[in-house]
Amino acid sequence: MTTPRIEKVLHASIDNLYVGSEEFLAEIEAGLGAAAISAPKVGYQGVAGSFGEQAAHEYFGGNASAITNYKEFDDVFTALEHGEIDYGVLPIENSTAGDVLEVADLITRCSLYVVGEHIIRVRHNLLGVSGASTGMIREVYSHPQAISQCRDFFRHHDRINAYPYANTALAAKFIAETNDPAKASIGSLRAAELYGLEVLEKNIQTAKNNYTRFVILSRHMEITRQSDKISLVFSTAHKSGALYSVLAHFAYNGLNLLKIQSRPKLDTPWEYIFFLDVAGNLEDANVLIALGKVREQSSWFKLIGNYPHCHHTDRQ
Incomplete structure (x- = not known):
């Protein structure tokens, strides 16, 4: 349990750290206790x-x-x-x-x-028109992610060519409209039902435990007591040890990193931004201290949100 003296020191550290950053603190304050929109x-x-x-x-x-x-x-x-x-x-x-x-x-x-x-x-399924079979299929249409998630299926059916489409359900709609037994899509059982397609093969995804x-x-942050996951994105100086120095602040403050992902900076070749998920709540003093240090040492910083962490569900 945090003693009053330690709590006072922590809040003093936060106040000193965020001098000149009132706008950022106001951004967080606006989200604290904000209620979700009813009937949205x-x-x-x-x-x-x-x-x-x-x-x-x-x-x-x-x-x-x-x-x-x-x-x-x-x-x-x-x-x-x-x-x-x-x-x-x-x-x-x-x-x-x-x-x-x-x-x-x-x-x-x-x-x-x-x-x-x-x-x-x-769960991805091979969907075709009435009377089609897997052996007849030569072209499959679906979202690039769905195609990627079914790579073993295409490896075992090398006569089938895969073509990217904007969306799995749009691909199913396209197949229904073409009514070509040589063409199929990858999609859900609901898509098959909606667009009158036959399920030629079920569960063709490579990984059986496949989650999205x-x-x-x-437009506004909504931070409650249940918000236990923070997402942010930042870039660092392009020099040795810069990323290590930034990430160290999470360790110093006892915070658990859940994920880190790098992406190229769109306007600067060979430099990167970093997406980060960390466990915590923005009402926590240690979280605010860590974020303040990260923001201070970043060449660019954006707070994406603080929200409840979701564990996977098998509903479908």
Whole structure:
């Protein structure tokens, strides 16, 4: 238990550290205790039958007043920024194929926050038109991530060529419209049902434990007592030991790093930004001290959000 004397020293350290950074502290203060929007308007990328639609419905349940689909990832960001929707649900990471880089890059450029996350188990199926069989298929269409997650299937069926498509459900819709028994898509059982396709093969993903993590985006931070995961992105000076020096502050303050991912800086060749997930709550003194030091030593810094950590679910 923190004694009053230690607590006083910690708060004095925070006050000294954030001198001249009142705007950043105000950004955090605005999110503390902020309530989630009731009966929100929610947006996701894709069409009916996509994993994005599933994540949106599972996370918000029957609480959303409307759940709207958008064609592209950046369309969801634009809708959020313009106030057309209150929350956006977008994929950020798959357990086997890695990060959804387009979404990560959009997060760095937009003034939006992550206020939650939801993880779904992804089961990919080969979907074709009535009368088709796996042996007849020569072309398969799906999202690049879905294709990547089914690499063993394509290795064993080398006569089949894979073609990227904007979304798994859109690919299923395309196959239904072409009505060509030589073409198939990779998608969910719901997509097969919605677009009148036959399931030619079930669970063709390489990893049987295949999960996709979706983030819930908002124009405002929502920090509660249950918020135990912090996401941020930063860049460091391009010199030896710079990254080590920044990361050391988490260790000094007893904070657990959950993930670190580097991305090229779009405007500076051969330099990088770092996405970081760390366990903690922004009401914690040690967290504020660590973030203050990281921000101080970063050439660029952005707080992405503080939200409840989600463990995977097998619902689907």
